[in-house]
Amino acid sequence: MQVTFAAPQQHPPPAQVERRVEALLAQLTLDEKLRMLSGDETGFASAGVPRLGIPALKMTDGPVGVRDGSTAANAYPVSVNLAATFDTDLAARFGVALGKDTQAKGKHVLLGPCVGIARFPLGGRNFECFGEDAFLSSRMAVSVIQGIQSRPVIATVKHFAVNDQEWRRNTYDVIVDDRALHETHLLPFEAAVKEGKALGLMTAYNVINGQQASENKLLLDILKKDWRFPGVVISDWTSVYSADTSANSGLDIEMPAPLWWGDRLRQAIADGKVSMAVIDDKIRRHLRVRLLAGVFDNPEPKLDESVVRSQAHRDVALEIALKSMVLLKNDGILPLKRDKLASVALIGPNAAVMRAGGGGSSGVPPWVSVSPLEGFKAAVGPRVTVTTAQGVSLDYLKAKPLSASFLRTPDGKTEGLLGEYFNNETWQGKPALVRVDEGVNFDWKGGSPAPAINADSFSVRWTGTFMPNETRVYRFLLSSDDASSLYIDGKLITSQNKQQQPGEMLMQAGKSYAVRLEYVEELGDAAMSLGAVNAGDNAKPPSIEEAVALAKQAEVVVLHVGNSSKQELEGEDLPGFELVNGQEQLVSAVLEANPNTIVVLYGGVPFYLKNWLPRARAVVAAMYPGQEGGAALASLLLGDRSFSGKLPISYIQSRDESPAFTGYMDPSRKVHYSEGVFVGYKYLDQHKVEPLFPFGHGLSYTTFKYSGM
Template sequence: GGRNFESFGEDPYLASRIAVDYIKGVQQENVAATVKHFAANNQEHQRDHVNTIVDERSLNEIYFPAFKAAVEEGKVLAVMSAYNKLNGPFCSESDYLLVDKLKNEWKFNGLVMSDWGAVHSSIPTFSSGLDLEMPKGDYLNQNTLLDKIKSGELDIEKLDDKVRRILRVMFTIGLFDDYKYDSTKVNTAEHVKIALDVAKEGIVLLKNEGSILPIDISKLKSIAVIGPNSKAARSGGGSSMVDPVNPISPLEALQNKVGSKVKINFAQGLMIDGDSEPIKSKFLFTDKSGKHHGLKGEYFTNKNLEGTPAHIITDKLIDFSLDWKSPFENFPSDNFSIRWTGYLKAEKTDKYTIDVSSDDGVRLYLEDKLVIDDWNDHAVLTNSYTTKLEAGKYYKIKLEYYENAGGAIVKLGWRMPNEKLLTQAINAAKNSDIAIVFAGTSANYESEGFDRKDLILPKEQDQFIKEIVKANHNTIVVLTTGSPVFMNDWINDVPGIIEAWFPGEQAGNAIAEVLLGETNPSGKLPITFPHRWEDCSAFSTYMKEDGTTRYEDGIYVGYRHFEKNKIAPLFPFGYGLSYTQFEYSGLKLSSKEMQDNDKLEVSFTIKNIGKVAGAEVAQLYIQDVQASVDRPVKELKRFSKVHLQPGESKIIKFEIDKTALSFYNVERKSWVAEPGDFHLLIGSSSEDIRLTSPFKFE
């Protein structure tokens, strides 16, 4: 989906461990953590009404564990119900989710809130486990409920329970205390260091052929810095989008670190959606007289451009990011629309790409022709139209926009086509000792309200990378994405590849430190990278049935799917290289037999046999050799990160109990560990297994 960058990965155990620690960290600061979206909200397509069909075993083994751990171990204070339906009912009125599982089985005592606008009824929702309708009480209010509560038709004990839960959270975080906080402590030196450390820890080294990395500056005279993500600290979009205080781009970081030692040849080479500059007012006119710059803006207090405009003004350029604010006093911050009209005039004849970025819908007309038609709710995304404009000619332009709810964003920009930028990038690569291509996606491609259409790098970046490699074989590709992307077209020709994800405001510094060897990368992939979309478990069911999504892959998602079907991935789950090498040895089990209440102790040694310090994430998998039900080839059950100096070794210790051997038994409605043979596997990734040992459970 479009929001993959917000998730903790494809494995339920991994997601559980990250969720628990994250919640504890947030809530120790008197902030209520909220886990979302409960449950099975794994697509944005038709998210507000799609009926997600998931079998009971898959829910409990794959989709519930992180929520369960968040409640039972993390003591999370709030849970958000999802937009979608789950096996029939909407999640916000699902007794199975909110009552049977969450409040009864897991003993959750916090509050359950809805996603924004995810409530569809009054009585069924009140009677179920939802405590708080967000963002306002369209269905849960005194007009819909009070008379029925007074008459006894609705149980007042349910109301008391909902109020009690809301108050419990408020008291827990100190809202009724004289709580003080220091508002000046924003982006302090300590905060910047944490942001940098987190970014560095997550970077994954995917390929390092011929040890092209780290870059040895002493052997170079010039570096080409190229690509659409070279001068931006990228992030994902939607409600999780974060505007950094002081973002550092890779270009800026490299200039700061080595700009005085080597020549940096910068050429962006290619622009992706959302990167164009707003069309300046000198190119916009209210009429053909050419005397008045800007466009006529008509502001309506409804979404459909209906009636008389509440305001009519001339906007010098169209570059609005109103977030949650209103454009005028006594004007709504949501549920409004704007129509801009006027003329566009270019200074020189050429092909231009006109970009309209918006949250929510837009329509663009050029010479009365509808050229962009996206009259839909969504987080910020960019629609584009390319055409030839003649110098000095006035082109009639009309832009229509509506805002439904949430952030209000609209920008009218333009840019030259990428062909001219490509020539500059090729020349920069040819005239440099080494080329670094910063490729990937952005908030315009990975965001809320829509799914990615494919896993291809947007705007022909694959061909772009191939052209740069032709110009300079010493090319390194740095990906900044929130999800897997295909690399088949160029991976064999590129010696060095890094996946940096969306690393936050310290993106540039973190990436530069890894490139230059100041930091040895130690990140591991939390998701499997496929060769092609057809290899993924959801390929046969996603968007195949209007209004319904069937999780026919069951428990076989991610690496479980690839291993069961013997499909080779591009990069496996848990994969990540280092600038050093690690040796695994000495696997020991406290016993080769395990009984119901036993804890099996596991130990082994990892040694850094390379020449530089580094960190390794050791992973423990369990394989059930023979079971009464179909089970994955193996499943992650423990992991640990160890930092080692050259030549240093440490003993890693794990402890497992029968929960690591168990599967969810649908008939018994409980977790079961069956007697029999098991294999314990220790590896550097799900594919790279270094040590194994059999044992029995009796």
């Protein structure tokens, strides 16, 4: 494929670059070199050297939009959507737009694309990648990288390597043979380096054949020696576990700060464990990418902010959304006839809000967003009656945290609850910390509750009594990361593990009720909040009955279900294929109320559809279609454009259909890639398993006739 880019980045001649690299290297002190090798005080830049005019390398997430904390950002459709287009020219256009957005945000390094293979069907970050096929991932990656680096921006391909699940992502050990590694899992990275000319690469959190990814022999033996990668290798945030081993293995930047590569690396150099030749190779790479990407010429890169908000970039987002949505089933109901349509009900937790993307570091707050409701109303105009109901919620309900004045410790002497903190996930043994907490409303983010407690793999048990001041039904709400359970008088009232379900209880004023709240933090961010509201107030969840009533009145229903950034996100895998938070019941009830129902699915994973698929007139996989998704969906449903997206994953329905579930969550934390090169549809073909919808499936509005066969 040959793509012509607007305003291509002109690299200086290699010989000129290397001469300048050596001239600058000769002037750097050891202190300056060490500062360049780690993140600076911002946590999102590799330090520069002002006295020599060496700029800092300013970084930003991510693969589907420039995430720098500003709301003025474009939230493009996620990578699995882009892969569903099978359109490398569109991928290149997307890359150019990303590069320009990065410049407009004043950054040099974009932390993307993500090219891991979606081996584990329920991986929390599958939506960030290009699907299950290594060749498709390679082609999309090359085009995106070429587009990004047509601007003075460094693309950072990630996460190197075999990083396809979020469970225990810092410690699970992938056991994989050389053939599977080279022919499948490293193939997109190789293409990114050799064809895409990526100047940055980020390591993964996990272990590979017994070695941490950030200190793995793959970095030197394969990436730098075999592939002759000239750029910088960046650690994922806080994924460095040594000074000398990681330095000698090929890592070039420790992010977000010199946790290992500050004084510890200095000592390793002094002890002769790390040579100056190793350090100088890293510095050469730092200087080289700055020169090749034009960072010296653009130390404060800035395009006018209007570039981000331009119609051209909105058009890119819209075109990807239009070309990526997959028509899984159509029983003749689509396209809808605009001139004959009288009333439509848009129902579901994803009907009135645009689920632009999943959660985690790739999440982008869009500066503009077109929800399905907004898009459909704009497309049909006032003549068509459009109604909406949520039915169920995917967003966590909020409640005011319980005040200490209503709580007492078990001995009844102190306001609050007694907290017992354990450095394990099972409340076993003697607690590492015991204290009185006035209430439970904590957001520790990636940290720990106290110096004595782990940042990950800890549990807490709070006990005491709750004394209500009114006789009424109380609705208790838990909001936690990860799992939590609330018991009152020994009875389980509510629990949360990805799904939030409020619990209710009739309570008498002045009576004491025994409270036990249990919380487990596995990995990543940690948060726990306990609140309560009056069951009659406006915090009441939406009603399936209301949705059913609207469905009965409408000529056609478009039912929007699936996931959101609360269910599908970095740090957590999906618990199963089923629709969560009561959506299965919602779908069944709406289909019973109105057979003319079109189901639209949001998410980067396959959903279990067999319970209701025969009753749905049409099913669309929208995935996460970005900020313009609502407008794109309306155009497709009304036939202004034909569906053309193809599934970049196999739509399986059970754990038995993928070898990736064998050994998943095993206490040994070893993940055996026993299928070898037979990933995704290749495994299904090998074992003669027919998925509900195969890789590459996608209908259109065209009819075909075969004859003379």
